[in-house]
Amino acid sequence: MSKAVENLRAVREKIAGAERAAGRPEGAVTLVAVSKTFDAEAIRPVIEAGQRIFGENRVQEAQGKWPALKKDFPDLELRLIGPLQSNKAADAVALFDVIETVDREKIARALAAEMKKQGRTPRLYVQVNTGLEEQKAGIDPRQAVAFVRHCIEEYGLAIEGLMCIPPADENPGPHFALLEKLAREAGVERYSMGMSGDYETAVAFGATSVRVGSAIFGAR
Ligand SMILES: *Cc1c(COP(=O)(O)O)cnc(C)c1O
Numbered sequence: 001m002s003k004a005v006e007n008l009r010a011v012r013e014k015i016a017g018a019e020r021a022a023g024r025p026e027g028a029v030t031l032v033a034v035s036k037t038f039d040a041e042a043i044r045p046v047i048e049a050g051q052r053i054f055g056e057n058r059v060q061e062a063q064g065k066w067p068a069l070k071k072d073f074p075d076l077e078l079r080l081i082g083p084l085q086s087n088k089a090a091d092a093v094a095l096f097d098v099i100e101t102v103d104r105e106k107i108a109r110a111l112a113a114e115m116k117k118q119g120r121t122p123r124l125y126v127q128v129n130t131g132l133e134e135q136k137a138g139i140d141p142r143q144a145v146a147f148v149r150h151c152i153e154e155y156g157l158a159i160e161g162l163m164c165i166p167p168a169d170e171n172p173g174p175h176f177a178l179l180e181k182l183a184r185e186a187g188v189e190r191y192s193m194g195m196s197g198d199y200e201t202a203v204a205f206g207a208t209s210v211r212v213g214s215a216i217f218g219a220r
Contacts, residue, residue, distance in 0.1 A: 002045040007216045008033070009049075011199075015210065018203035029203050032079055032192070034213030037220045040065045046216065047073055055100075055211050057082025059091050066095065081163070081192075081211055083137040086110040093118055100125040100163040100192050102151065103139045112155035123160045125192055126151065128182060130175040131167035138164065141182060148186040161190025161208065172198045176205035 015029050034055040035043045043054070043065070052075055056062035062078065070076050079098040089110035092099055099122050102108055115121050126148050129138030139147050144162065151157040162183045166175035176193050183191055194202025196215035203210065214220060 004046050004217050005049045018200040022204045030209040032211045033216050034211050038217045053077045055079045055081040059088045089114045096122050098123045101127045103127045103137050108151045108155050125161045125163040127163045130164045130178050144182045145186045161188050163192035180206050
């Protein structure tokens with residue numbers, strides 16, 4: 001068994017344990033395996049072990065490895081979890097099943113135009129910069145609820161949930177709680193939060209999906 005497959009099983013068990021501890025139903029949390037920087041050879045055993053949902057943070061990198069894998073495994077779901085530039089919107093709509101990083105007007109407009117043009121409708125999340133970090137993508141939490149409404153009303157985008165990446169040096173709990181509160185106010189029901197270091201905490205705070213990379217594939 002590859003090390004990544006062993007790790008995958010361990011992560012799945014920890015998620016199940018965190019679901020039980022939080023009194024949540026088994027399977028309430030979707031595991032997104034973050035495969036950025038790892039090539040198709042490293043990813044394939046994890047797919048063969050049953051994992052079907054993967055996250056990538058760069059459009060171009062994903063284009064290099066996923067079309068062939070998707071051909072072999074038609075039920076794969078690919079999620080974009082990294083910042084999106086509007087000149088990559090067409091490629092992103094063509095390749096990804098979920099885009100978690102809608103965070104400004106220009107991207108919302110570009111995605112709406114591409115989805116119409118291609119007749120393809122990836123599910124969408126709005127990324128929220130809960131820590132108001134300058135170097136980080138995501139909309140200001142004070143504007144998040146209005147932005148979600150704007151995406152729905154102005155562009156007809158079916159925003160499914162919110163996503164956040166808490167500051168690396170802070171307790172993530174308050175950020176997860178903020179994301180959940182904003183989602184409730186905005187009337188969306190999915191929260192993408194929690195990474196290798198804090199996914200069990202995120203499950204306790206109501207995450208509906210966690211994005212786990214290094215705890216599965218190893219250090220990058
Ligand atoms: C890389 C990445 C992850 C996974 O991080 P790990 O700490 O390796 O689990 C999760 N979310 C986003 C947005 C990422 O870019």
